[in-house]
Structures are given as C-alpha cells and as structure tokens.
Amino acid sequence: MSDFRDSRESHRETSASCPAVFIAAPASGQGKTTVTAALARMLRRRNKVVRVFKTGPDYLDPRVLSQASGRSVDPLDLWMAGETYCRRRLFEAAQEADLILVEGAMGLFDGEPSSADLAALFGLPMVIVMDVKGMAQTAAALVSGLVGFRDDIRIAGLIANACGSARHRELIEAALPESVPLLAAMPRDASLALPERHLGLVQAEEIRDDLEARFEAGAEALAGEGLAEALLGMAPVTFTAAPAEAAAPPRWLAGRTIGVARDAAFSFLYQANLDLLERMGASLRFFSPLEDPALPACDALWLPGGYPELHGARLAANADLHDDIRRAFAADLPILAECGGLLYALDTLTDQQGEIHAMLGLLPGAGAMRGRRGCQGMQTAELPEGPVRGHAHHRSQASGTPEPIGFGRRQRHPASGEAIYRARRLTATYLHLFFPDNPVAVARLFGADAVEADSIKECQA
Structure with missing residues (x-):
C-alpha cells in the first residue's frame, strides 16, 4: 500500500x-x-x-x-x-x-x-x-x-x-x-x-x-x-x-471482463484506476446507464461516482438495463458501487427538486440530496479483501440501509468514516477508491480467483 x-x-x-x-x-x-x-x-x-x-x-x-x-x-x-x-x-x-x-x-x-x-x-x-x-x-x-x-x-x-x-x-x-x-x-x-x-x-x-x-x-x-x-x-x-517502480503487477484479472458505467451520470473515474485494471489483465467494457438498454457481456461491474441526481428520471426510465443489472447481481457477479454508484444501487433517489426516482434496488435504502451540507475527506476503506485508500466527497445521504460490514478509517480523526455495505457480491460505499494503493485488494474485489497476500510489494503501480 x-x-x-x-x-x-x-x-x-x-x-x-x-x-x-x-x-x-x-x-x-x-x-x-x-x-x-x-x-x-x-x-x-x-x-x-x-x-x-x-x-x-x-x-x-x-x-x-x-x-x-x-x-x-x-x-x-x-x-x-x-x-x-x-x-x-x-x-x-x-x-x-x-x-x-x-x-x-x-x-x-x-x-x-x-x-x-x-x-x-x-x-x-x-x-x-x-x-x-x-x-x-x-x-x-x-x-x-x-x-x-x-x-x-x-x-x-x-x-x-x-x-x-x-x-x-x-x-x-x-x-x-x-x-x-x-x-x-x-x-x-x-x-x-x-x-x-x-x-x-x-x-x-x-x-x-x-x-x-x-x-x-x-x-x-x-x-x-x-x-x-x-x-x-x-x-x-x-x-x-x-x-523497479515501473514493474507491471501480476495479471490476476486476465480473462475477466469488467463492465464500467461511464456517461454524464457516472464519470468520476481516475485514469490510474482504469490503467491498473488493464495492467492486471482485465478487459474493460464501457456502457451508459443513461442510454444503453443492456449490459455488455462481463464478469464484474463497476458503478463509479458522478451525478446521478441530475439524471434521475432518465436513469429510472431505463428499465431494461435495470433488469440486466439485477440479473447480474442475482448471479453473484462482483459489483463495486461508489458514491453515485451507491445511490444508483439503492431503491430510490430523491433529486434536488424533491422528485423521487426508482433506482436498481440492489441494496435497501433511499438516497436524497441535502443542500449544501456534505461530507468530504480522506479515508481508508477497510474491506474484507484488504484496505484501500480513497476519499469521500458528496452532498447526499443514504437512509434505511442495512447494517454496514465496516466503515472507512479517517486519515486522522478517530470517528468512524463512511459506511461500507455488502449484499451478495455487491460492495457499496460513498468512498471513491484509489486502486493503485492496493492492487491485491482491488483484484480480489473484482473476482480474481487467486491472489497471494504477500504479493503486494511486487505490484506497486
């Protein structure tokens, strides 16, 4: 790390x-x-x-x-x-x-x-x-x-x-x-x-x-x-x-295809994260939750952050894609949902005008915007796969959610950070993860079959 x-x-x-x-x-x-x-x-x-x-x-x-x-x-x-x-x-x-x-x-x-x-x-x-x-x-x-x-x-x-x-x-x-x-x-x-x-x-x-x-x-x-x-x-x-710093990480994700949401609603993507997934052997297939009626064929999903609250009606209207993602969830595909992706994974999302939109329903709960109040700061996501550093930056809240499996660890403050949820193989959190911090944990998160715990020193990005 x-x-x-x-x-x-x-x-x-x-x-x-x-x-x-x-x-x-x-x-x-x-x-x-x-x-x-x-x-x-x-x-x-x-x-x-x-x-x-x-x-x-x-x-x-x-x-x-x-x-x-x-x-x-x-x-x-x-x-x-x-x-x-x-x-x-x-x-x-x-x-x-x-x-x-x-x-x-x-x-x-x-x-x-x-x-x-x-x-x-x-x-x-x-x-x-x-x-x-x-x-x-x-x-x-x-x-x-x-x-x-x-x-x-x-x-x-x-x-x-x-x-x-x-x-x-x-x-x-x-x-x-x-x-x-x-x-x-x-x-x-x-x-x-x-x-x-x-x-x-x-x-x-x-x-x-x-x-x-x-x-x-x-x-x-x-x-x-x-x-x-x-x-x-x-x-x-x-x-x-x-x-030695330029050495490529092992190809733990070789043969795996990761579907990545990317459009005006989901655009908070570090190029360094995408590059690391590809260096670990993954094929990336981008899709638009706003436009595409079906998921690309894939072995895992990444729903990154963005501005789903600005596009709630269009996201809700894409019912065919909702059904595809729900089938992927039921089939136990690994899914990472970060911040805006977390809101998309909940039952509903209330936008800034107070309109309520149906979302994926993968995780019980309701998302809502909350004016100028928000949360930001550097945190480490304490995942079962291993700790990954990242940050939080949002002006929304999630309520009615299940018990978290853990919380982010703040950079310096002792209070608990953002909640981390897991349902089947969905991992959902407000945290935006920086993948190069811990390639081992990220490979495991996206379904790598075998990753040795002591390999972390070999794969610094």
Missing part, C-alpha cells in the same frame, strides 16, 4: 529534467484552475508539450485541464497515492514535457500532507495565484507572509487574478517583496472563469465548446505578459524514479 514516507528502495535510479511549476493559492476559490488552464492553453498554442497534474483527489478539474492541455491529467496525492506513485508520474512526464504544471488544492499550507509538502518534496518552485479583487498592497502583504511561513519552499512569483486595471496592477507590483515578481495579471472578466455547480466545476464533457472559448480568452489575456518565456526559462527540475 502507498504511504507518505520517503522511498527506501536501494535500486539504481534514472532521471529526467524539465522546467516545472507548482500553481498554488492562499485559499480555495482564488482561480487556480482557471489560471492553470489558461497557462496550459497558452503554451499549447505555441506547440509546447505541457503535462499538467492536479493535487489531491479530484475528478472534475483534471478533465478540464486535460481539455486545455491536450494531454491526460493525473492526480498527485502523497497520502492517497503515495510518494512512489507521484515520483513515477512526474518522472514519466518530464521525459516528454517542455513544462510541467502542478495545480495545488485549497490553500498551499492546508491539509496533511499539504500542497507545500508535495512542492517541497520534489523541489517545485511555487507560483501563487491570488484573487486580488478588493485589495492592492494587502495582496503583497499576504504574499510576504506566505514566503516567510516555511523555509523549505520557494515562491517564484505571483499571478494576480481578477485584477481591475493597470493602476491596480501597479499598486500590487510596487508593494511586492523583491524576491517575488508579479508574473502576470488576469483581468477581472466573468467570461474567463470556469462554470461551477455543487461538488465543483461543471463536467468538461457537458460544456466543451464553452470551455474552449474560455481557454482561448484566458490564453489571450496572458499572451502578452512574457509569462511563457518566464516559465519555460526556469531552471529545470530533475525527477528520479527507480526502474
């Missing part, structure tokens, strides 16, 4: 270098993703290869950033994924990229481990994005405080977001400490900001054309700042990874 600790392998290391920047902020809501997407598109327009990563557990931002950069975007999280995984992803990116951008989460010092922890571990210079609406010299004072808070990070500059005028920019720039230049100012323009809804950004697939216009406008706003030259001209960062 992954852990937040220094790698202890003594293998010979290989290395790759390229400029890399960590995009951070003093708080959430400062415009990190808007600025990171604009930077990626600006450099892409110059035919540069930009590899972007997102810190922490996130499904929505990476897809937006992937569209902006034209490349896949992976999460980096020292607790959920581990140092070895993060080191390998950065090393691989550095072999092809002209620039690596890592977008942080929350404020740069928030959480354990924090964005600053990740930047310090890999020697990434940090660029602060700050919404400067309603302040001028105070923005410089805040930057000064961030600079002096820790001595193991380097803040390479400020990007002032929502800047009101040339004079506004001048006031901020004149007050900044000499060590922190003002790299750029994004104008205060609503057409540049990325659309949001509950749980985060609107999914990229739903507003692709609108996002394209915003990316292009953001890139244009930054194009005359000399920012591309400043970033590409930074000293390269060297990333190392031991060759």
